[in-house]
């Protein structure tokens with residue numbers, strides 16, 4: 001028997017212990033071990049079998065790394081059937097996270113006990129698939145159809161107490177899984193309990209499936225897996241158990257073959273790989289317990305909030321007592337939100353706002369902090385002045401970070417006598433909510449300062465991505481290119497509203513013009529003015545975005561931008577002045593507008609995004625394609641089920657994209673210059689993902 005499952009016979013009970021760290025994923029050795037163990041227990045004359053996991057968890061699911069490989073027998077569905085069909089009484093003892101295939105193994109057991117801290121769930125939809133080892137047929141037989149639909153279509157995990165209420169667990173007990181499992185199994189044997197296969201339980205009662213499906217489709221926003229998962233659960237009510245399993249398999253295989261499955265699994269592994277940089281192996285971060293934040297506007301207050309919530313002490317620096325008070329108000333407002341959502345208690349709220357937070361108007365207050373993040377006005381001279389002051393006041397070894405979103409971190413570092421301690425930490429607004437953190441590494445930044453940036457991100461629960469220095473780093477640089485592409489399409493005949501809609505239909509959380517209204521149109525305006533002097537003569541520069549700003553329309557904060565928010569609607573309605581501004585711009589440039597299909601809009605927009613992303617990787621601004629993918633996913637509303645722009649490009653076909661870029665170049669040679677890395681990959685017949693694997 002493979003070592004992945006330990007076997008021991010203790011009296012009447014055969015014990016199967018999974019030993020497959022770190023999460024007891026149900027890889028081929030574990031599956032074989034389970035089947036062998038079940039058979040051996042019968043041969044050994046045991047009366048019952050106890051299954052549990054060694055280490056930190058019961059099985060956390062199928063081994064995702066096996067997806068896409070040649071199937072290896074026995075598959076998980078066969079393993080589950082084998083467990084359920086055992087003539088012996090089978091008990092599973094759960095701890096940690098019994099997820100996906102893990103919960104499916106548990107539900108194939110005849111009885112289930114768990115420690116109070118255990119969590120269970122079927123998170124497969126998040127990977128673009130559905131529970132494919134009987135989970136969609138067994139769960140509704142235990143919980144009823146509605147609870148099963150809720151869990152299976154959202155991937156929601158439930159704690160042990162709720163799982164007990166729902167009928168997923170039979171008992172919850174304190175202790176180690178082995179010990180509580182043995183006690184329970186012995187008790188069942190002593191009481192003469194019978195085998196209790198879920199497959200023999202009555203089918204769950206049907207509901208109004210049509211209405212329920214509509215609700216699931218609405219929330220899925222283009223993602224296929226929740227819908228197929230729903231249909232599989234529906235089959236549990238409508239078909240006999242075996243036929244239901246066959247239906248589950250059919251719907252599962254459909255998803256396995258989908259690009260969305262590739263995209264979501266890429267996201268799963270990339271999310272974990274993004275913070276693991278070869279250059280940081282063995283590099284210890286610096287001490288991090290107290291930080292300073294300069295500037296208490298929306299961004300600074302958000303950063304301070306995130307830091308407080310992660311257990312750090314924060315000193316906020318503002319210019320005047322009035323600004324300091326306003327900053328306190330913003331931070332308290334943010335923490336109040338966390339209190340209302342139950343993320344912190346009233347006592348924690350009090351402690352965070354009184355003991356952990358201090359606000360000052362004197363730089364001297366920053367002399368003892370371990371790290372300072374500057375979030376002041378986006379202006380190089382202002383930033384340099386701040387860093388000179390920090391250089392004078394901060395203790396040796398303190399990390400000096402700028403939250404700039406575009407400016408040259410090397411130039412900022414050069415304003416200090418300690419450029420090795422200077423780094424960019426680019427948060428996204430609202431910083432206590434948005435998951436992305438770009439860790440911008442300047443030429444002289446010391447490795448342990450980079451490690452400290454990543455350590456801070458981890459503490460705050462962020463997805464931290466390493467970025468090199470350039471205008472806009474990874475995210476904003478790519479954003480400015482695809483935004484330019486969108487502006488060009490408007491000049492040529494599309495409307496902002498058609499573009500926004502086409503991209504929302506593609507899966508983006510919001511379209512680029514709605515995003516611009518939210519972020520504030522003055523930001524882009526300032527960037528355009530800064531870059532105007534160095535602009536290449538061949539660049540097509542629309543004037544309508546400037547016209548909009550010149551008339552005082554900065555988006556949501558002024559009540560009007562591309563959309564009009566006067567009616568109090570969060571989404572706004574199209575601003576009727578915009579088409580007039582666009583028409584004037586077209587007339588001035590002598591453009592006759594043409595129609596765009598939604599498909600062409602998406603194709604051009606994505607081609608521009610991928611092309612710039614390829615440049616960002618080619619120049620080493622992003623270390624790996626997956627770094628770009630995670631940046632766009634966590635900071636720019638890119639649909640997770642497409643994996644990120646470069647995963648999308650791989651799945652779509654790089655050669656076709658390159659050909660389209662070359663075709664577009666016949667209209668605008670300057671904008672549509674193919675990225676060298678994209679050309680190289682096409683010439684070599686390789687993909688972006690190949691580069692991820694080599695890194």
Ligand code: 3H9
Pocket residue numbers: 022023025060061062063064065076077097099100101102104123124127130131132133135269272273
């Ligand atoms: C399924 O079950 C399909 C079936 O229905 C049907 C089949 C027919 N496989 O997250 P962590 C790795 S689909 C392979 O950092 P944590 C992970 O990559 C599955 N590897 O730890 C990482 O590796 P590395 C349904 C896996 O404590 C290491 O383990 N199950 C798997 O923060 C540690 O992971 C799920 O979707 C896996 N299934 O969180 C659960 N899981 O160290 C997915 C993890 O090299 N897993 N790894 O970077 C999770 O949600 C979290 O990992 C878990 C632990 C909550 C378990």
